[in-house]
Amino acid sequence: MTLKSTATRTRLRADAVRNRERILAAAREAIVENGPHVPLDEIARRAGVGNATLYRHFPDRESLLFHVLLYVNQRIIERAQQALESVHDPFEALCRMVLDSAEERVGGLCPMLGFGIDREDPRLVASRERMHRVTQQLVDRAHASGQLRGDIGSGDLLIAVARLTLPVPGTQGPGVSTMARRHLQVFLDGLRTPPRSELPGQASSLEDLKDEFC
Amino acid sequence: MTLKSTATRTRLRADAVRNRERILAAAREAIVENGPHVPLDEIARRAGVGNATLYRHFPDRESLLFHVLLYVNQRIIERAQQALESVHDPFEALCRMVLDSAEERVGGLCPMLGFGIDREDPRLVASRERMHRVTQQLVDRAHASGQLRGDIGSGDLLIAVARLTLPVPGTQGPGVSTMARRHLQVFLDGLRTPPRSELPGQASSLEDLKDEFC
DNA sequence: CTCTAAACGGAGAGGCAGTCCCCGCTTATT
DNA sequence: AATAAGCGGGGACTGCCTCTCCGTTTAGAG
Missing domain, CATH: 1.10.357.10 (Tetracycline Repressor, domain 2)
Structure with a gap:
């Protein structure tokens, strides 16, 4: 906890935290289904946020x-x-x-x-x-x-x-x-x-x- | 009719047959490794043929x-x-x-x-x-x-x-x-x-x- | 060996999808 | 109520992929 406070000098607003979580969850789903090439805009769409929000939290793929x-x-x-x-x-x-x-x-x-x-x-x-x-x-x-x-x-x-x-x-x-x-x-x-059998290697x-x- | 038209109307030249085979094999490998989105030019490259040859044999993906x-x-x-x-x-x-x-x-x-x-x-x-x-x-x-x-x-x-x-x-x-x-x-x-156990479903x-x- | 047509390959025009920024609006926090 | 952090969507830019054009090469028949 104390470590975290030093790392995050400016605490995130509540909605920002929520969005970040939703983006991660949506990204997981999208990647599992469509591979890591899935468009970032698609991930943002699934997460129900604008694409700019995604780029704000994660600067790149x-x-x-x-x-x-x-x-x-x-x-x-x-x-x-x-x-x-x-x-x-x-x-x-x-x-x-x-x-x-x-x-x-x-x-x-x-x-x-x-x-x-x-x-x-x-x-x-x-x-x-x-x-x-x-x-x-x-x-x-x-x-x-x-x-x-x-x-x-x-x-x-x-x-x-x-x-x-x-x-x-x-x-x-x-x-x-x-x-x-x-x-x-x-x-x-x-x-x-x-x-029930011998494994190779x-x-x-x-x-x-x-x-x-x- | 003529021998040609009855046997195989469009008899392929020997090198064409060879290339076709090489393209299929290369495509299989490339798709297994990189998925079906793999660029067709990449498949042609692996097969050792020009991209035009690939498109001649297979008009599209x-x-x-x-x-x-x-x-x-x-x-x-x-x-x-x-x-x-x-x-x-x-x-x-x-x-x-x-x-x-x-x-x-x-x-x-x-x-x-x-x-x-x-x-x-x-x-x-x-x-x-x-x-x-x-x-x-x-x-x-x-x-x-x-x-x-x-x-x-x-x-x-x-x-x-x-x-x-x-x-x-x-x-x-x-x-x-x-x-x-x-x-x-x-x-x-x-x-x-x-x-050794009961399977679900x-x-x-x-x-x-x-x-x-x- | 010569000839012809089939087949080849490289290069590049064109299109399209994905990335990322800009900027006016919204909302949490005090 | 004030303020600044955060949001969203539109759109320009970019790079890759597709597919074709055309001059060159080569298989195959006579």
Whole structure:
């Protein structure tokens, strides 16, 4: 709080805060549906604000994408920590984290990563580290309980969640999202012990994908 | 009439045939990597031909996308039929079909479906029906052998393959494709009997997704 | 080998969508 | 009620993408 007051010398007006939030939410939706190339005017339209308001809050596309990334990361981390604390069965907690991430449609944000966002920005680094930490804890616990097959690492899990929660463009039917839920469940079944086949390659930890993801 | 007019009224010159093939292959790659909005000039460049050559073969983007779809469908169908005939274990055959589709990166083509392609074109309808037929056979056999969990239908399988073979944009590292292979295998493990959890929704047959896919 | 027509490729005109600024109006805050 | 922060929409600018023109190259037949 005190830190924040130094950073924001002039506090935002209440409606400005509200608009900023709506822009971030609208941007998330629009990017998930149409990719990171979606026109900024379209995002403003969805958010119910003028385009100038959007540009006032985020001077360019890169800035907007950056803040969307932070915003969604934060939500995921919070829900994962909640699962870690309140769900006692380790495998159940893992499932919960995966399903929560699916709800946030985190996969839809991956395309942003290629758009000139500075992955070494301190805020992003901190966010990524928190994400990795909680994921690692969930995976470790599930391994220790003997429910999660040993040849799956925390890196596997994060990438898999990204993949499994990608929207399938061009298939917007109402049945698609319930079907996505089914496939997620099949995948989770495949994660359980005992393994039913040998996986190619080797278990990937979080360090392995430092340069490729988030 | 004359030999020419009966066989192929507009017989293409050898180099034209070659170029046409190269354009289709390049288009497939470019679309998988960059989506269906990829500039046509870029596709021509990848194919190693002038842009005018591309436009000569395919008068507009829609025409090109349409033929790419037919081209890839055909390859998938052929490989699936081969699996059906030559792989005797029913579940193995199913796996083969899924892995082959992944190699063709069929998921990367889904975004095309939203781009004004006429799904009722006779050539596409015929292709789709052949695809559905062979998929249904593979699923039926695997069910009959008792290896494939009963709550998975042929529609589930086709959609799942599309999803699982989507490229994850923004993550182009070399490790990603081998990781994709691992996740596919986990999913296939989840498909085996006995089911390890109950799936939400219900098994989807091919008719269920007639309007949403391919 | 020669000839012809089919096919090729580069360059550039034209169009269009997306970005971003300007400026008069509205509203939160005191 | 005063004031300044914030808002919104119109529109110029820009850069990219599409598609065509036309001179050059090459496959294929005799």
